[in-house]
Amino acid sequence: xxxxxxxxxxxxxxxxxxxxxxxxxxxxxxxxxxxxxxxxxxxxxxxxxxxxxxxxxxxxxxxxxxxxxxxxxxxxxxxxxxxxxxxxxxxxxxxxxxxxxxxxxxxxxxxxxxxxxxxxxxxxxxxxxxxxxxxxxxxxxxxxxxxxxxxxxxxxxxxxxxxxxxxxxxxxxxxxxxxxxxxxxxxxxxxxxxxxxxxxxxxxxxxxxxxxxxxxxxxxxxxxxxxxxxxxxxxxxxxxxxxxxxxxxxxxxxxxxxxxxxxxxxxxxxxxxxxxxxxxxxxxxxxxxxxxxxxxxxxxxxxxxxxxxxxxxxxxxxxxxxxxxxxxxxxxxxxxxx
Amino acid sequence: xxxxxxxxxxxxxxxxxxxxxxxxxxxxxxxxxxxxxxxxxxxxxxxxxxxxxxxxxxxxxxxxxxxxxxxxxxxxxxxxxxxxxxxxxxxxxxxxxxxxxxxxxxxxxxxxxxxxxxxxxxxxxxxxxxxxxxxxxxxxxxxxxxxxxxxxxxxxxxxxxxxxxxxxxxxxxxxxxxxxxxxxxxxxxxxxxxxxxxxxxxxxxxxxxxxxxxxxxxxxxxxxxxxxxxxxxxxxxxxxxxxxxxxxxxxxxxxxxxxxxxxxxxxxxxxxxxxxxxxxxxxxxxxxxxxxxxxxxxxxxxxxxxxxxxxxxxxxxxxxxxxxxxxxxxxxxxxxx
Numbered sequence: 171x172x173x174x175x176x177x178x179x180x181x182x183x184x185x186x187x188x189x190x191x192x193x194x195x196x197x198x199x200x201x202x203x204x205x206x207x208x209x210x211x212x213x214x215x216x217x218x219x220x221x222x223x224x225x226x227x228x229x230x231x232x233x234x235x236x237x238x239x240x241x242x243x244x245x246x247x248x249x250x251x252x253x254x255x256x257x258x259x260x261x262x263x264x265x266x267x268x269x270x271x272x273x274x275x276x277x278x279x280x281x282x283x284x285x286x287x288x289x290x291x292x293x294x295x296x297x298x299x300x301x302x303x304x305x306x307x308x309x310x311x312x313x314x315x316x317x318x319x320x321x322x323x324x325x326x327x328x329x330x331x332x333x334x335x336x337x338x339x340x341x342x343x344x345x346x347x348x349x350x351x352x353x354x355x356x357x358x359x360x361x362x363x364x365x366x367x368x369x370x371x372x373x374x375x376x377x378x379x380x381x382x383x384x385x386x387x388x389x390x391x392x393x394x395x396x397x398x399x400x401x402x403x404x405x406x407x408x409x410x411x412x413x414x415x416x417x418x419x420x421x422x423x424x425x426x427x428x429x430x431x432x433x434x435x436x437x438x439x440x441x442x443x444x445x446x447x448x449x450x451x452x453x454x455x456x457x458x459x460x461x462x463x464x465x466x467x468x469x470x471x472x473x474x475x476x477x478x479x480x481x482x483x484x485x486x487x488x489x490x491x492x493x494x495x496x497x498x499x500x501x502x503x504x505x506x507x508x
Numbered sequence: 509x510x511x512x513x514x515x516x517x518x519x520x521x522x523x524x525x526x527x528x529x530x531x532x533x534x535x536x537x538x539x540x541x542x543x544x545x546x547x548x549x550x551x552x553x554x555x556x557x558x559x560x561x562x563x564x565x566x567x568x569x570x571x572x573x574x575x576x577x578x579x580x581x582x583x584x585x586x587x588x589x590x591x592x593x594x595x596x597x598x599x600x601x602x603x604x605x606x607x608x609x610x611x612x613x614x615x616x617x618x619x620x621x622x623x624x625x626x627x628x629x630x631x632x633x634x635x636x637x638x639x640x641x642x643x644x645x646x647x648x649x650x651x652x653x654x655x656x657x658x659x660x661x662x663x664x665x666x667x668x669x670x671x672x673x674x675x676x677x678x679x680x681x682x683x684x685x686x687x688x689x690x691x692x693x694x695x696x697x698x699x700x701x702x703x704x705x706x707x708x709x710x711x712x713x714x715x716x717x718x719x720x721x722x723x724x725x726x727x728x729x730x731x732x733x734x735x736x737x738x739x740x741x742x743x744x745x746x747x748x749x750x751x752x753x754x755x756x757x758x759x760x761x762x763x764x765x766x767x768x769x770x771x772x773x774x775x776x777x778x779x780x781x782x783x784x785x786x787x788x789x790x791x792x793x794x795x796x797x798x799x800x801x802x803x804x805x806x807x808x809x810x811x812x813x814x815x816x817x818x819x820x821x822x823x824x825x826x827x828x829x830x831x832x833x834x835x836x837x838x839x840x841x842x843x844x845x
Binding site: 185188189192193196197199331332334335336337338339340343344347348352443446449450453464465467468469471476479480483484487488491 | 680786797
């Protein structure tokens with residue numbers, strides 16, 4: 171078991187290195203000069219481009235930039251990157267503590283602090299969506315499987331498919347502009363910090379959470395339904411029935427246990443992916459989470475922020491994969507640790 | 509295309525001749541294709557969905573011709589149908605619905621909504637089909653090579669699949685757009701505008717869309733390569749190329765067909781989402797996503813214009829998804845939904 175965990179961690183580490191280097195190659199390959207987007211109108215002033223380039227370290231080759239970035243993650247670094255520039259203008263020095271993910275000259279702020287500021291909003295949204303999609307998705311899937319082929323099954327699966335077919339931003343905008351604003355049927359989707367007012371926090375998250383959940387519900391209904399149907403046809407269930415076990419025990423202790431185990435993996439991975447922010451939903455409801463930050467950074471070409479977010483999200487996904495694999499080996503004794 | 513493995517061909521033949529000799533009722537052999545068609549024809553829902561999808565395809569193919577002929581008029585504005593003084597909303601009820609403009613006109617410009625949507629089907633289907641071909645092609649190639657070669661090549665290709673899956677796809681699509689579009693226009697001489705943007709969307713959707721399908725194909729190949737007919741072919745001296753093309757690929761057409769049908773709706777939704785975020789083919793070119801995006805600012809005042817682009821997308825996505833499910837039932841009866 172320990173050997174498995176260590177092997178899994180090691181391969182995750184290798185993946186992390188390859189992934190981050192690939193990201194650097196993709197964004198700093200020289201097709202577009204990233205400095206041009208750091209100064210806006212001031213770029214016309216002679217010397218500004220060169221100064222910003224030296225400040226952000228873009229004048230180094232990609233591998234050197236990458237090495238400096240990795241060093242910054244572990245021990246922090248100072249901006250401007252260029253030592254000569256630091257000496258000539260000490261008042262501009264910005265300290266970027268470890269884990270340093272870069273510095274955005276546009277926002278005059280370190281990427282790490284920007285991410286930390288936005289993360290709670292995305293996490294709240296992910297939790298709200300997760301609760302709804304597990305409740306409706308898995309619950310709906312179980313009901314559909316129990317009524318296989320009859321009207322509750324058709325109703326649940328059909329409704330989920332129809333909701334899935336409409337674009338997420340259309341559903342979100344419809345809920346926002348009509349259900350919340352025009353008809354005032356639900357609380358206004360405005361984010362309040364949990365520590366400030368937990369009730370307002372939950373109310374504000376209802377519509378965005380639902381929008382995000384609707385995207386996942388259809389898939390989870392179908393999966394749950396097929397897993398439950400498959401598990402119900404196993405031989406050991408016939409045995410359980412034959413030996414006179416009561417229906418409820420058969421359903422919850424035998425069928426559900428084997429049917430829902432694989433769902434844990436999927437749900438955990440989807441949840442991890444959401445922690446990094448839901449781009450569409452956050453844009454629609456104007457939630458200032460990681461997804462919104464990512465879109466804004468990407469469209470205004472704030473490269474340090476974009477790269478920081480891409481790396482953070484991919485790291486979360488890699489970590490989640492490792493955790494899920496290890497957990498799965500603990501939950502399901504049939505998994506061979508090969 | 510021969511679908512059945514040679515070994516089984518032989519055995520059914522032998523059984524059939526043996527049955528004839530003893531005078532038993534003749535067993536009629538059916539090819540897998542015939543079985544599939546039989547199952548499909550019995551499935552009324554899927555047949556109906558197939559008609560809807562074919563209708564959409566024909567719509568997509570004929571729309572550019574029709575707009576060239578002037579039957580559809582997606583671009584020219586009709587300012588006389590617009591309330592110019594009152595915020596640019598269409599005159600008349602329900603967003604300016606009339607016989608000439610069955611789904612009303614676009615607020616502000618007065619373009620015909622139906623024409624834009626029909627031409628939008630062309631663009632959206634075009635993007636979805638091209639991205640699907642790219643993703644399925646790459647996925648099949650990597651999956652077959654990984655599954656058949658095993659060993660170190662399989663190991664590295666599988667890691668490549670893992671790597672591609674770790675990137676946050678939507679974010680990469682937005683973030684890479686300026687770089688890649690610039691690369692396409694400057695280094696490869698692709699004309700700027702719709703062509704470069706369209707190529708970008710197709711390329712990146714395809715490049716991030718293949719890994720899951722490659723996994724499916726790889727696991728299929730891993731099980732097929734242990735079957736007797738592969739061993740038979742190899743012992744008869746068939747080289748790798750022949751085994752790939754004549755023995756492996758014909759046995760993979762079921763997952764290829766099913767996944768192609770299921771990838772397309774994903775790409776149609778993705779195109780719409782990207783248009784909403786301002787990436788990809790830019791307005792005024794009417795992809796379905798662009799038409800829907802144009803309508804957002806009028807959502808409260810002109811609901812018809814807001815709803816119909818979304819409905820077009822939903823119908824396409826829903827019918828392609830259902831067609832994929834139907835095909836899965838027909839091609840792989842063992843797969844329980």
